Amino acid sequence: KQEVTQIPAALSVPEGENLVLNCSFTDSAIYNLQWFRQDPGKGLTSLLLIQSSQREQTSGRLNASLDKSSGRSTLYIAASQPGDSATYLCAVITNTGNQFYFGTGTSLTVIP
Amino acid sequence: EPEVTQTPSHQVTQMGQEVILRCVPISNHLYFYWYRQILGQKVEFLVSFYNNEISEKSEIFDDQFSVERPDGSNFTLKIRSTKLEDSAMYFCASSLNTYEQFFGPGTRLTVL
Numbered sequence: 001k002q003e004v005t006q007i008p009a010a011l012s013v014p015e016g017e018n019l020v021l022n023c024s025f026t027d028s029a030i031y032n033l034q035w036f037r038q039d040p041g042k043g044l045t046s047l048l049l050i051q052s053s054q055r056e057q058t059s060g061r062l063n064a065s066l067d068k069s070s071g072r073s074t075l076y077i078a079a080s081q082p083g084d085s086a087t088y089l090c091a092v093i094t095n096t097g098n099q100f101y102f103g104t105g106t107s108l109t110v111i112p
Numbered sequence: 113e114p115e116v117t118q119t120p121s122h123q124v125t126q127m128g129q130e131v132i133l134r135c136v137p138i139s140n141h142l143y144f145y146w147y148r149q150i151l152g153q154k155v156e157f158l159v160s161f162y163n164n165e166i167s168e169k170s171e172i173f174d175d176q177f178s179v180e181r182p183d184g185s186n187f188t189l190k191i192r193s194t195k196l197e198d199s200a201m202y203f204c205a206s207s208l209n210t211y212e213q214f215f216g217p218g219t220r221l222t223v224l
Contacts, residue, residue, distance in 0.1 A: 032211065043217035044155070044219060052143075089155065097168055098143065099157035100213065 002027045002094050006103035009023055013044050013099075014111050021075040021106045023090030028071050035075050036089040037104065044089065048075070052095075080110045113136045116216035118204050124222045125194055132188045133219045137206030145180065145188045145213060148172070155203065161187065173222040194223045 003026045013019050023033070032051045038043040048057045048064040050073070056065040063076040077084060087107045091100040119138045125131050136142050146158040159169040161179055178190045187206075189199055201220050207212040 005143040034212070036215075041201075041220070044215040046212070046214065049212050062172070098160055098207075099145070099155070099168055099170070100147070100155070104154050 001039070002092060002101040004029075004090060004092055004101050004103040006088075006090055007076050008106060009104065010107040010109075010112060012109040015080060016080060016108075017080050018076070018078050019080055019108070021088050021090075021108070023073040023075070023103055025071045025073075025092050025101070027094055029095045030068060031093045033060075033064075033066055033073050033090065033092045034107075035073075036091065036101070038087045038089055038097050047088075058110050077108075080108075082112050084112045085110050099111060114123075116204055116206055116214050118202075118219050119215040120219060121217065122220045124220070127196060127223055128193050131191050131221065133191075133192055133208075133221070134202075134217055135187045135204030136185055137187055137190075137204065138208075139185070140216060141208050141214075142210070143167075143175035143207045143213075144179075144181065145207075146189045147203045147205065147215075148200040149218075150197075150200045153220050158189070178192065184221065194221075196223050199223045 005024050007022045011088040018091045035047040050057050050066045050074040066073045089105045090103045119134045144161040149155045159168045159173045176192050201218045203218045204216040207213045
């Protein structure tokens with residue numbers, strides 16, 4: 001069964017700092033990987049989707065990379081802002097199904 | 113921009129009661145999903161639905177759960193006899209193909 005792990009569980013940084021969130025998965029036979037943002041008590045906002053054939057995707061200050069063979073993805077956030085404070089979730093879909101397997105998330109706090 | 117909507121945003125019920133959670137997927141989407149997130153835990157897959165039938169379900173999705181697409185727009189999750197441990201945030205998602213899922217804002221279910 002696919003297991004998704006995110007490190008660190010929590011991260012606190014001063015405003016303006018660049019940061020990296022990590023995601024690892026046990027089964028490298030993935031169809032795609034998606035990064036989400038979740039604000040407290042709210043739904044899931046899709047940030048970036050990386051297909052298995054891709055190595056990275058960029059959107060504004062966000063860049064996500066994928067190394068399928070090693071079972072890892074990173075989400076890079078440049079010039080962090082207090083509004084980036086949220087929980088960031090990584091999720092993968094394997095080739096054998098269409099369900100997402102989610103990590104437990106990284107809770108990010110950006111201090112003004 | 114089209115989005116997935118869910119009603120109600122918060123549902124409170126007594127243990128043993130039946131509840132129906134409602135979702136309106138994005139109109140041209142073909143695949144529909146339910147996930148749940150118990151407070152402080154991972155988002156977990158419950159069921160996927162395609163072509164008017166369940167295509168995949170997790171071990172969580174037992175006989176107490178059912179899904180239905182009663183008309184061309186709604187997608188519902190029914191829990192027949194709620195238990196305390198059913199208290200969670202329930203997310204509906206839809207996709208045009210198995211490529212990218214779009215999530216609704218969630219329904220918070222509280223079982224007393």
